[in-house]
Amino acid sequence: MRLDGVGRRYGVRGPWVLRDIDLDLPRRSLVRVEGHNGSGKSTLLRVLAGIDAPSTGRITGRPRTAYVPERFPAALPFTAVGYLTHLGRVHGLRGRTAARRATDWLDRFGAGGHARTPLAELSKGTSQKVAVTQALLAEPELLVLDEAWTGLDPAARETLDRAVAERVAAGGTVVFVDHDPRRLEGAADARYRVTGNRLARLPDGAEPDSAERAGPPGPRVTVEAAAPAGTDALADITAGHGAAGLPGRPSVAPGPDGTTVRLTVAAAHSDALLRALLAARPPWHIRTVTPAPDENR
Amino acid sequence: MIPLLRYHSVLLLRSHRWLPPVLLYAAFLAVGVQSGGPVLDSYGLAAFALLPLAAWLCRICVTGEPPAARACAAAATGPGRTHLARVATGALSAAVLALAGSAYVALVADPHASDHRTAVPEVPAFCAGLLAALVCVLLGTAVGALCNWPVLRSTGWSVLSALMAAVLLLVGGASPANAAVSGLITGSTHGTVTLPWLPLISTAVIAAAATAVACRLSSRRG
Numbered sequence: 001m002r003l004d005g006v007g008r009r010y011g012v013r014g015p016w017v018l019r020d021i022d023l024d025l026p027r028r029s030l031v032r033v034e035g036h037n038g039s040g041k042s043t044l045l046r047v048l049a050g051i052d053a054p055s056t057g058r059i060t061g062r063p064r065t066a067y068v069p070e071r072f073p074a075a076l077p078f079t080a081v082g083y084l085t086h087l088g089r090v091h092g093l094r095g096r097t098a099a100r101r102a103t104d105w106l107d108r109f110g111a112g113g114h115a116r117t118p119l120a121e122l123s124k125g126t127s128q129k130v131a132v133t134q135a136l137l138a139e140p141e142l143l144v145l146d147e148a149w150t151g152l153d154p155a156a157r158e159t160l161d162r163a164v165a166e167r168v169a170a171g172g173t174v175v176f177v178d179h180d181p182r183r184l185e186g187a188a189d190a191r192y193r194v195t196g197n198r199l200a201r202l203p204d205g206a207e208p209d210s211a212e213r214a215g216p217p218g219p220r221v222t223v224e225a226a227a228p229a230g231t232d233a234l235a236d237i238t239a240g241h242g243a244a245g246l247p248g249r250p251s252v253a254p255g256p257d258g259t260t261v262r263l264t265v266a267a268a269h270s271d272a273l274l275r276a277l278l279a280a281r282p283p284w285h286i287r288t289v290t291p292a293p294d295e296n297r
Numbered sequence: 298m299i300p301l302l303r304y305h306s307v308l309l310l311r312s313h314r315w316l317p318p319v320l321l322y323a324a325f326l327a328v329g330v331q332s333g334g335p336v337l338d339s340y341g342l343a344a345f346a347l348l349p350l351a352a353w354l355c356r357i358c359v360t361g362e363p364p365a366a367r368a369c370a371a372a373a374t375g376p377g378r379t380h381l382a383r384v385a386t387g388a389l390s391a392a393v394l395a396l397a398g399s400a401y402v403a404l405v406a407d408p409h410a411s412d413h414r415t416a417v418p419e420v421p422a423f424c425a426g427l428l429a430a431l432v433c434v435l436l437g438t439a440v441g442a443l444c445n446w447p448v449l450r451s452t453g454w455s456v457l458s459a460l461m462a463a464v465l466l467l468v469g470g471a472s473p474a475n476a477a478v479s480g481l482i483t484g485s486t487h488g489t490v491t492l493p494w495l496p497l498i499s500t501a502v503i504a505a506a507a508t509a510v511a512c513r514l515s516s517r518r519g
Contacts, residue, residue, distance in 0.1 A: 010518075049372040053516035067372030069365045076366060077311035086307070089300035091373045134369050144372065 001025045001048075001142060001173070006057035008040075008047055017043045019197045021057070025142070030168050030187055031175045034202070035194035041177045042070075042146055044194060048175055049144040063141030063173070066091070068148035072131035074119050080106065080130050081115045084137060091138035101137040108163075109133065109156045125151050132156075136163055143167050145176040149183060161187075161268040169247035169272035185218025187248065187266035220292035221270040223250070226260045228282035247272035255287075264292050301374065301382035302389075305358055309386055314357045318350045322394055326401055336406040336417055337485035340426025341478045343398040347391060347433040348440070348474050349463040354394075355387035355441020356455065371516075380447070380515040384508050388438040395430035402426060410488030421490040428493050429477040435500040436466055436474045439507035447518035448511055473500045 003023040009016045017040045025031060025048075035041045046052040047059075049067035076083055081102050088098020106112050109129040114122060122130065128151040135143055143164070149157050161184055164174050176184070191202040248269025253262045265273050270289065277284040309315055325346045330339045361383070362370070370379045403426075408419050442448070444459035466472045473496035480491050 046368070049368070051368050051371045051376055051516070053376075055517075065372050067369055069368055072365045072369075074363055074366045076308065076362070077313075078307075086300070086304040087369065087373065090304060090370055092300075131365070131369065135372075138373065 001059065001061045001063060003047075003054075003059050004057055006047060006054040006059065008043055008052060008055050016197050018047070018194070018199070021199045023192070023199060025173045025175065027141070027173055028168055028171050029173050029189040030164065030184065031173070032184070032188040032191040033175060033177045033194065034181075034191065035177075039194045040197055041194050044199070045144050045146045045175065045177060048142070064091075064138065065142045065144065066135035066138050066140035067144045068131050068135045068146065070147040070150050071124075072127045073124075074127060074130070076119050078119055079116050080111070080119060080122065080126075083119055084130065084133055087134045088137050091140075093138065098137060102133055105133040105136050106130075109159055110153070111156075125153055125156070128152055129156060132160060132163075136167075139167075139170070139172075141172050143172060143174045145174065145178075147178055148176070149178055149180070162271050165247065165269045165272045166275075169269070169276060182218065184268050185266070186220060187218065187268045189249075219267040220264055221267050222262050222264045222288075222290050222292040223270065223273060223277070224255055224260050224262050224287040224290075225277055226255075226285040226287060228280075228284060247276050260287055267291075298378065298382060301370070301379060302386055304370070305361070305382050305386035306389070308361055309354075309358055309390060312357070312361055314361065315354065315390060318353045318357075319394065322346060322350055322398065326398055330402055330405060332405040333407045335411045335413070335485050336402065336408050336419075336422050337425070337481045337490070338411065339402045339406040340399065340422065340429060341481035341485070343402050344395070344426065344429040344433045344474075344481070345467065345478050347395055347398065347430050348437040348467055349460070350394065351388065351391035351434045351437025352441040352444065352459045352463055353437075354391045355384060355438050356445050356459065358383045358387035358390070359441065359445045376516040377512040380512045381508065384438060384442050384511065387441055388434060388504070391434040391437060392431065395427065395434050399423060399427045399430055411485045412488075415488030417485075417488050418490060421492070425481060425484070425490050425492050428497055429481055432477040432493055432496045432500045433474045435497075435504040436472070437463065439500070439504040440466065442504075442507045442511040445511075447514040450518070473497075473503070 003021050006021040007016055007019045033041050033044060047054055050062060050065050051067060081099060084102035085095055085099045088102060089095055103115055106115050111126050111129040114126050132148055149160060152160065164184065167174050193200050193202055248265035250263035250265040250273060255262050263273060274286060277286065326343060329342045403423050408417050409415060410417055440459055440462045444462060445455050449455045449458060466474050469475060477493035477496040480493050484491055
């Protein structure tokens with residue numbers, strides 16, 4: 001999806017909240033948007049999600065989209081699964097598929113026990129799990145998360161981190177805003193900052209508050225894996241699919257005994273990387289999975 | 298579109314917010330349409346009340362979703378389509394009322410003109426009554442679409458403007474609803490049935506235009 005000269009203001013004479021935004025959102029990418037409170041982040045995300053139309057400029061190549069708001073106080077007369085099934089149908093799924101995926105995702109988020117609870121009786125955290133599930137069950141090509149982690153318990157936050165990595169590994173685009181600067185740290189492919197109604201791309205690997213810090217920060221995981229018999233591991237992965245084709249674009253190094261390779265990715269991408277390696281034809285063999293030593297801290 | 302209509306219909310049914318307008322219409326019919334009254338007059342009365350009720354039902358459907366849920370559905374299929382589904386659900390629910398009201402009139406009213414002697418053919422009278430009711434439903438839907446979010450966003454202005462618009466459209470000489478209803482009532486004095494095709498076509502155009510304006514604004518007003 002591409003944004004060309006997009007601007008947005010509320011009302012005909014309102015001040016410009018966003019102006020002259022040019023943005024390319026490639027497939028298979030994770031994009032972080034930063035900015036102060038009231039800087040226009042949420043407006044940008046609403047425009048990206050297609051909820052608000054740009055006042056000027058144009059958006060081309062919109063894929064199937066899903067959106068998760070920061071708060072989801074949905075006082076709707078449905079049960080959690082009932083609502084999710086309706087939304088799944090709106091997303092183009094069959095009712096039965098939507099209900100099954102809704103139950104699966106609620107289970108993954110630890111809210112399976114609330115599947116039949118009316119939405120109005122859900123706690124704030126469980127409501128947010130319903131909001132997240134609503135977006136994930138559609139397997140959208142563009143997923144827009146506006147502080148979707150807010151209100152989730154730590155386990156559900158990690159589940160959402162991994163779900164985001166899965167979406168990206170499956171070829172999707174994920175755009176997110178989160179107040180926690182360490183959210184999906186080191187996993188984002190691009191970071192942008194909204195300042196004074198403009199959008200600026202931040203240099204790769206730099207933290208918002210300490211631009212001098214070098215290297216990809218955040219927890220990382222090293223996967224030591226052996227290539228299928230008869231293939232040269234290192235050549236195959238760099239020349240064949242290319243490391244860039246693997247989830248999380250791992251950095252590649254030869255293993256200690258020469259028969260394996262070491263792939264290092266941001267922790268959030270590790271499950272998706274393992275899944276890709278094990279599901280490859282012929283499959284790879286995983287030797288070890290270890291937290292990578294952190295050179296930056 | 299079908300999943301959206303289904304979602305909004307179930308939402309309307311389960312919210313129970315349809316109860317007040319439906320009960321009001323039932324009470325209006327019970328009081329206004331006496332058994333043995335002239336059939337065309339009764340159809341006119343039954344159609345007349347549907348204009349404000351259709352605007353009310355439209356308001357219920359348009360405002361039934363919290364903004365967060367509205368945003369989620371809008372991202373999935375586009376804000377214009379979701380708003381179209383909301384307005385259409387309101388119009389369909391009012392059309393159900395129109396059908397029920399016309400059926401009630403057909404059952405209880407006397408199939409004669411105002412003089413109780415000239416016979417009025419029952420099937421053409423039913424068709425004319427139903428079409429007049431649909432004229433009022435469509436015009437009420439147009440009022441509902443233009444007097445609520447996203448065109449008007451404050452509850453006070455919405456309700457006030459919808460009420461005033463409904464009254465003006467009911468009594469105003471140039472209004473198609475008025476034309477359809479007075480066509481029935483003048484027909485009742487002579488025992489002649491005229492199908493209100495012209496008012497129906499013009500209200501269909503008006504309702505489509507009003508809904509298009511509202512749907513277009515739904516992605517621009519936030």
